[in-house]
Amino acid sequence: MEDMIFYDRLQFAFTITFHYIFPQLTMGLSLMIVYFKWKFLRNKIEKYNNAAKFFMKIFAVNFTMGVITGIPMEFQFGTNWAKFSELTGGIIGQTLAMEGTFSFFLESSFLALFIFGEKLMGQKLHFLTGFLVFLGSWGSGYFILATNAWMQHPVGYEILDNGTYVLENFSALFKNPWLLPTFLHNQMASLITSAFVVASIGAFYILRNKNKEYGKLFLKTGVVFGFTASVLVAFPTGDWNAKNVAKYQPASFAAMEGIFETEPKGAEIVLIGQPNMVEKKLDNKIAVPNILSFLTYQEWDRQILGMDKFKKEELPDNIPALYYAYHIMVGLGTIFIGIMGLSAFFLWRKKLYTIKPLLWGIMFLVPFPYIANLTGWYVAELGRQPYLVYGLLKTSDGISPTVSSGNTLFTLLGFVALYMLLGLLFLVLVGKTIHQGPKPQKH
Amino acid sequence: MELFWYIIIATILTVFFILDGYDFGAGIIHLFFAKKEKDKEVITKSAGLFWDSNEVWLVAAGGTLFMAFPTFYASVFSGFYLPLIIVLWLIIFRAMGLEFRGQFSYQMWKDIWDKSFGISSLLLAFFFGVALGNIVRGVNLGAVENGVSVHEGHFFFLPLWNSDFSPLNETPGVIDWFTIIIGLISVVVLAIHGANWIVLKTKSSINEKLKTIVFRLNIVLLLLTILSVIVWLNINPNAFSNFVERPYLFVFPLVYLSGLIGLFFIKRLEKDIYSFILSTLLIIGGITASLASLFPVILPSTNNVNESLTIYNTAASEYGLSVALNWGIIGFILLFVYMIIQKRLMGGKIDDMDYGH
Ligand code: HDD
Ligand code: HEM
Numbered sequence: 156m157e158d159m160i161f162y163d164r165l166q167f168a169f170t171i172t173f174h175y176i177f178p179q180l181t182m183g184l185s186l187m188i189v190y191f192k193w194k195f196l197r198n199k200i201e202k203y204n205n206a207a208k209f210f211m212k213i214f215a216v217n218f219t220m221g222v223i224t225g226i227p228m229e230f231q232f233g234t235n236w237a238k239f240s241e242l243t244g245g246i247i248g249q250t251l252a253m254e255g256t257f258s259f260f261l262e263s264s265f266l267a268l269f270i271f272g273e274k275l276m277g278q279k280l281h282f283l284t285g286f287l288v289f290l291g292s293w294g295s296g297y298f299i300l301a302t303n304a305w306m307q308h309p310v311g312y313e314i315l316d317n318g319t320y321v322l323e324n325f326s327a328l329f330k331n332p333w334l335l336p337t338f339l340h341n342q343m344a345s346l347i348t349s350a351f352v353v354a355s356i357g358a359f360y361i362l363r364n365k366n367k368e369y370g371k372l373f374l375k376t377g378v379v380f381g382f383t384a385s386v387l388v389a390f391p392t393g394d395w396n397a398k399n400v401a402k403y404q405p406a407s408f409a410a411m412e413g414i415f416e417t418e419p420k421g422a423e424i425v426l427i428g429q430p431n432m433v434e435k436k437l438d439n440k441i442a443v444p445n446i447l448s449f450l451t452y453q454e455w456d457r458q459i460l461g462m463d464k465f466k467k468e469e470l471p472d473n474i475p476a477l478y479y480a481y482h483i484m485v486g487l488g489t490i491f492i493g494i495m496g497l498s499a500f501f502l503w504r505k506k507l508y509t510i511k512p513l514l515w516g517i518m519f520l521v522p523f524p525y526i527a528n529l530t531g532w533y534v535a536e537l538g539r540q541p542y543l544v545y546g547l548l549k550t551s552d553g554i555s556p557t558v559s560s561g562n563t564l565f566t567l568l569g570f571v572a573l574y575m576l577l578g579l580l581f582l583v584l585v586g587k588t589i590h591q592g593p594k595p596q597k598h
Numbered sequence: 599m600e601l602f603w604y605i606i607i608a609t610i611l612t613v614f615f616i617l618d619g620y621d622f623g624a625g626i627i628h629l630f631f632a633k634k635e636k637d638k639e640v641i642t643k644s645a646g647l648f649w650d651s652n653e654v655w656l657v658a659a660g661g662t663l664f665m666a667f668p669t670f671y672a673s674v675f676s677g678f679y680l681p682l683i684i685v686l687w688l689i690i691f692r693a694m695g696l697e698f699r700g701q702f703s704y705q706m707w708k709d710i711w712d713k714s715f716g717i718s719s720l721l722l723a724f725f726f727g728v729a730l731g732n733i734v735r736g737v738n739l740g741a742v743e744n745g746v747s748v749h750e751g752h753f754f755f756l757p758l759w760n761s762d763f764s765p766l767n768e769t770p771g772v773i774d775w776f777t778i779i780i781g782l783i784s785v786v787v788l789a790i791h792g793a794n795w796i797v798l799k800t801k802s803s804i805n806e807k808l809k810t811i812v813f814r815l816n817i818v819l820l821l822l823t824i825l826s827v828i829v830w831l832n833i834n835p836n837a838f839s840n841f842v843e844r845p846y847l848f849v850f851p852l853v854y855l856s857g858l859i860g861l862f863f864i865k866r867l868e869k870d871i872y873s874f875i876l877s878t879l880l881i882i883g884g885i886t887a888s889l890a891s892l893f894p895v896i897l898p899s900t901n902n903v904n905e906s907l908t909i910y911n912t913a914a915s916e917y918g919l920s921v922a923l924n925w926g927i928i929g930f931i932l933l934f935v936y937m938i939i940q941k942r943l944m945g946g947k948i949d950d951m952d953y954g955h
């Protein structure tokens with residue numbers, strides 16, 4: 156039983172982590188493509204149109220990966236989490252089905268039109284198809300997050316005698332107080348990813364002294380989007396999320412902030428420290444007193460419950476991972492604001508394109524927004540433990556009763572192998588597109 | 599309400615097999631009959647331009663099934679765990695074949711992805727047929743051994759096959775000689791459908807030859823169909839009682855038969871679209887006739903201990919089903935509208951269309 160749960164969780168974690176590498180770029184990039192296309196409609200400079208089409212090529216490869224890794228996600232609810240699906244399908248099935256019917260359709264139908272139909276449709280309609288692709292991808296994100304929000308903070312349900320959850324109030328699924336903050340935060344975070352990708356391709360072209368015209372455009376756009384999104388991801392959206400966790404999941408809040416002992420008055424904020432699970436304290440701690448209470452409740456002296464106030468069964472089962480994931484996300488967020496702020500400053504002073512170290516920095520920073528996004532999700536998902544549906548359904552009660560751990564291990568290994576291959580091919584193809592570059596500008 | 603959602607989901611699934619069916623079929627034809635590079639390229643393109651928006655119907659079917667019949671979704675997806683995951687892998691390989699082939703012009707690169715596309719299409723067509731066969735035949739619900747359920751009555755786990763490959767075994771496997779026949783039927787139907795699609799959408803040099811091939815495949819199909827009915831009556835003498843009780847259900851097998859008969863005249867049809875419509879009838883008729891023979895059961899039980907799953911004992915709550923109808927109707931209208939817009943704009947032969955690389 157124990158190892159059945161373990162392999163199911165591992166498989167889900169692995170496949171979703173791989174899946175989420177792709178949608179975060181899709182969602183952010185679609186907005187930036189719409190922006191390029193819109194600029195072109197306004198100023199008719201061919202460069203902007205080519206930029207939109209260039210990123211659409213990267214988008215298309217990325218989208219394909221999102222689709223083929225996304226289908227296993229949907230299947231897995233049934234294959235690996237059958238009991239969970241059976242009990243809650245009447246509720247989360249709603250939002251998942253809406254995602255399939257409304258968003259993926261929009262996205263994939265109009266993506267084909269955007270790619271193949273420019274000459275057929277004229278510029279205005281072409282812009283519209285691009286916009287619909289954007290709408291579709293953000294719509295997917297919204298419905299998926301509505302699903303996840305219900306698992307984090309269940310609302311609008313009723314529990315029958317046999318343990319089944321039935322929907323009692325449909326609109327409550329969308330008025331869930333968990334949903335809006337996560338959606339906004341998540342979308343800003345994916346915008347960061349795309350902004351870094353765009354900026355880093357720009358920096359690469361400038362440093363290679365190739366496609367320089369485009370290099371400057373990409374870098375400038377990336378930095379402006381990147382800076383804005385980095386600020387918004389921390390404040391107000393990140394802050395808002397943190398308040399929600401403190402309110403609705405106090406046990407995971409204590410674990411992610413690393414509060415082992417409840418302090419009588421205001422809680423300190425931990426900047427650095429390693430959780431020591433044996434002695435139940437943080438090693439090498441550097442902390443600033445009272446700040447956490449202030450950030451969370453705007454009261455310096457407000458008490459915040461530590462892990463000592465919760466029963467062991469209510470605490471997340473992997474506290475160090477949760478703690479580190481949270482601090483990595485927040486730490487990276489701070490770094491992004493710093494780097495993008497600095498770049499924005501030099502952009503404004505018209506010096507950015509010549510400052511080599513900064514360009515190198517931007518170029519190599521690409522993996523970090525991905526790391527921040529994934530660790531952010533680990534915070535959310537590990538923090539939800541030991542529940543599948545917070546406070547109601549334990550993770551251990553959600554797995555498929557008939558699928559043995561050997562079978563899951565077999566399929567997990569299969570996914571690992573297949574995804575390695577996919578990842579490699581993806582890199583080759585994106586590399587090739589970047590190498591070919593956008594169409595050189597006509598003079 | 600249950601009935602309504604059952605019809606909606608069956609419709610989505612059927613549309614999925616009609617649409618994605620032609621690109622599975624194109625893959626099968628590609629694997630066996632396309633020899634010249636130019637033909638290979640246009641055949642890949644005739645599937646590659648459309649597969650992802652076709653696959654969306656699969657996602658929609660999965661999503662709505664999850665929402666409307668959660669118990670069925672949970673039972674079937676965990677019970678057919680291995681074949682389903684293998685289907686997922688095949689879907690990935692097929693998509694890779696379609697998307698990656700055109701990216702580099704080395705012959706070897708193309709050959710690899712051609713095979714990836716062709717073989718996975720073939721296997722997928724086969725497995726989808728096997729899946730239908732399994733649903734019709736039923737499974738050992740609750741994994742009953744010596745009259746006692748090992749699991750809750752609606753859960754089960756199917757091995758890929760059991761030692762005698764027999765559908766008569768108390769715990770049948772995914773693959774037995776009955777489901778193999780249905781799998782083969784599916785391969786042949788989709789190959790015919792794919793061939794018609796290629797003729798319709800491309801100017802490939804094998805178009806004329808494909809008509810002869812469709813004719814021959816149709817003979818095979820006729821034989822297989824007769825065989826499957828005989829075998830099926832042998833396994834389950836009451837298999838067709840639904841049709842006897844409600845004679846109007848005979849429409850569905852008749853749709854299938856009209857497609858089958860019509861295709862024998864393929865060479866005399868004036869427009870290519872007619873033969874495509876006939877193979878579409880095959881798919882519609884095949885799926886609906888199988889479902890109608892079971893109705894209202896959606897997964898028969900092979901033991902006497904646990905009841906079969908029906909649309910009534912696996913459905914979500916009445917309230918959930920009825921609110922979902924509000925968005926569902928809007929959603930499905932939109933689905934069809936998108937599909938029509940897309941097919942309109944990309945109508946005609948696709949040989950000269952830019953593949954975007
Ligand atoms: C580029 C990525 C990125 C960056 C820089 C940040 N986040 Fe974040 N964060 C995410 C990407 C992310 C995410 C992956 O998108 C999550 C996971 C779930 C969600 O909706 O967003 C998330 C979730 C998430 C949660 C919810 C955890 C839960 O659901 O239990 C909190 C409290 C924060 N974030 C707080 C912050 C704060 C205070 C940041 C300050 C800088 C911050 N995040 C930066
Ligand atoms: C894309 C970002 C996401 C990432 C990186 C992610 C990550 C994870 C991880 C690491 C686990 C394993 C937790 C553990 O073993 O302790 C997990 C479990 C799970 N997640 Fe997510 N998740 C994401 C989004 C979602 C969403 C949007 C949903 C719901 C729609 C979801 C539903 C689940 C379920 C059902 C499980 C299995 C049960 C469990 O272990 O709690 N996840 N996820």
Ligand code: HEM
Pocket residue numbers: 171174175177178179181182217218219220221222223224225226227228229259260262263292293295296297299300341653654657
């Ligand atoms: C358990 C969690 C998840 C499931 C079940 C899931 C399911 C899927 C499926 C089935 C697809 C392919 C759709 C198609 O055929 O077009 C897909 C793609 C996509 N998913 Fe996920 N997904 C999950 C997590 C997420 C998360 C957390 C997000 C973002 C918030 C997300 C956003 C997207 C987007 C935007 C696409 C479109 C393809 C792309 O953009 O690359 N998914 N997902």
